[in-house]
Amino acid sequence: MPTNLPPKSMELEKRYREARRLEDKISTLKEYIGSIPEHKGTMKLRAHLRTKLAKLNDELEAEKNRKAGSAGRTPFDIKKTGAAQVVILGLTQSGKSEVLKALTNVKVEVGNRPYTTLRPVVGVMNYKDIQIGIVEAPALMEGASQGKAWTPQVFGLSRNSDGIMLLVSADKNPEAQLGILVNELELAGIYPGKGDSSRVEVEITATGGIKVFCLKNFQGQPNRIGEIAREAGIRNALVRILDETTEEDLRRAMLVNVVHKPFLVVLTKTDLVSAEDVECFKNRVGSRFKTVAISTKTGEGLEDLREEVFGFLDIIRVYPRRPGRLEPDRPVVLRKGAKVANLAAQIHTELQRNFKFAKIWGSSAKYPGEKVGIDFELGDGDVVEVYTG
Ligand SMILES: Nc1nc2c(ncn2[C@@H]2O[C@H](COP(=O)(O)OP(=O)(O)O)[C@@H](O)[C@H]2O)c(=O)[nH]1
Ligand SMILES: [Mg+2]
Numbered sequence: 001m002p003t004n005l006p007p008k009s010m011e012l013e014k015r016y017r018e019a020r021r022l023e024d025k026i027s028t029l030k031e032y033i034g035s036i037p038e039h040k041g042t043m044k045l046r047a048h049l050r051t052k053l054a055k056l057n058d059e060l061e062a063e064k065n066r067k068a069g070s071a072g073r074t075p076f077d078i079k080k081t082g083a084a085q086v087v088i089l090g091l092t093q094s095g096k097s098e099v100l101k102a103l104t105n106v107k108v109e110v111g112n113r114p115y116t117t118l119r120p121v122v123g124v125m126n127y128k129d130i131q132i133g134i135v136e137a138p139a140l141m142e143g144a145s146q147g148k149a150w151t152p153q154v155f156g157l158s159r160n161s162d163g164i165m166l167l168v169s170a171d172k173n174p175e176a177q178l179g180i181l182v183n184e185l186e187l188a189g190i191y192p193g194k195g196d197s198s199r200v201e202v203e204i205t206a207t208g209g210i211k212v213f214c215l216k217n218f219q220g221q222p223n224r225i226g227e228i229a230r231e232a233g234i235r236n237a238l239v240r241i242l243d244e245t246t247e248e249d250l251r252r253a254m255l256v257n258v259v260h261k262p263f264l265v266v267l268t269k270t271d272l273v274s275a276e277d278v279e280c281f282k283n284r285v286g287s288r289f290k291t292v293a294i295s296t297k298t299g300e301g302l303e304d305l306r307e308e309v310f311g312f313l314d315i316i317r318v319y320p321r322r323p324g325r326l327e328p329d330r331p332v333v334l335r336k337g338a339k340v341a342n343l344a345a346q347i348h349t350e351l352q353r354n355f356k357f358a359k360i361w362g363s364s365a366k367y368p369g370e371k372v373g374i375d376f377e378l379g380d381g382d383v384v385e386v387y388t389g
Helices: 005-016 023-034 040-068 095-103 151-161 174-187 224-231 247-255 273-286 303-313 339-346 349-353
Strands: 084-090 121-127 130-136 163-169 190-192 200-204 209-213 238-240 260-261 265-266 289-294 315-320 332-335 355-361 369-371 385-386
Touching: 005 023, 023 040, 040 303, 084 095, 084 151, 084 174, 095 121, 095 130, 095 163, 095 265, 095 303, 121 303, 130 289, 130 303, 151 190, 151 369, 163 174, 174 190, 174 265, 174 273, 174 355, 200 315, 224 238, 224 247, 238 247, 265 273, 265 303, 273 289, 289 315, 332 339, 339 349, 339 385, 349 355, 349 385
Parallel strands: 084 130, 084 163, 163 265, 190 260, 209 238, 265 289, 315 385
Antiparallel strands: 121 130, 200 238, 315 332, 355 369, 355 385
């Protein structure tokens, strides 16, 4: 609490601290922020308080949702089913319900009317011994990130998912549809990319100024980092630049809570356009996103789609087998790049603690039953026996 604030701000700060109800906290915090003089010396405090305000608003929203839901839950509180969960996003009539039906055999209403699906609908896709949860989200509308209709919850669903399918119908300017979807997601801080890591991390600290790690990955002017931070109201922070990062990436990371999710673009209703149109779309979009073209009417591309839904999630299935047994157990789903250690930890911490060696069968084994250590990287479909001592 800086001492150079005017008495009015000090008074409001006290009222804010003493407020108990969430609504009161929010209203006094707003007044408090409004009362702080805007100059360089109060920039960090203001930024900090604005973040706090955003968090309180989120809490209030969650509380309201809890009260609104009949059994204390909203239709958007979807429990994860299966090894991973994928969300289907698209404008209305883009074929979302048809795709959900085709992938999961769940019964959903397919309508000629726009906006038939107002709540998320969940289905389960069985694929190669594992189950992947597929959720059809209500249609995304332009301006969605500004909070129209259900859309804040749709973004919540997307943030919590393991991957996002973007559906665009071939007969209605699919590139324009894709542009709207990607733009809306980016405004909501959801970017395409690997699920588990962002390229740049910004950790706000109390003192020490702006410290940068791995500057070599920064593609802009190094002296811009400090300026960008100041523009975002951040004076002290650890900035870790994990991979190639532009000034724009850094600015976003400092301004919004950015997450990265795998995106899969699905061109639907290909039966309504020519093969040329489909090729043209694939050529133009394929370099930016993984793209599959399908028709639920003719069944074209549906098998590819199932494969891609598994493929774009960057997961592998590993089959643990207890030593001495003939048959492996049910597969464990791990992130691509996972090691024997991750498998052992998933099965039982004991296995990891008392690990001696493992034996591997499958594509990543040099020969069947190869003996490997705890840091060995596993591949999809491997059978693994873990030995302890
Ligand atoms: N010709 C054709 N029509 C489709 C296809 N997929 C969906 N439709 C039609 O497009 C309309 C909207 O489909 P729906 O799955 O409800 O879209 P949603 O609003 O995104 O869930 C319906 O009239 C479907 O029959 C397709 O592959 N080919
Ligand atoms: Mg629908």
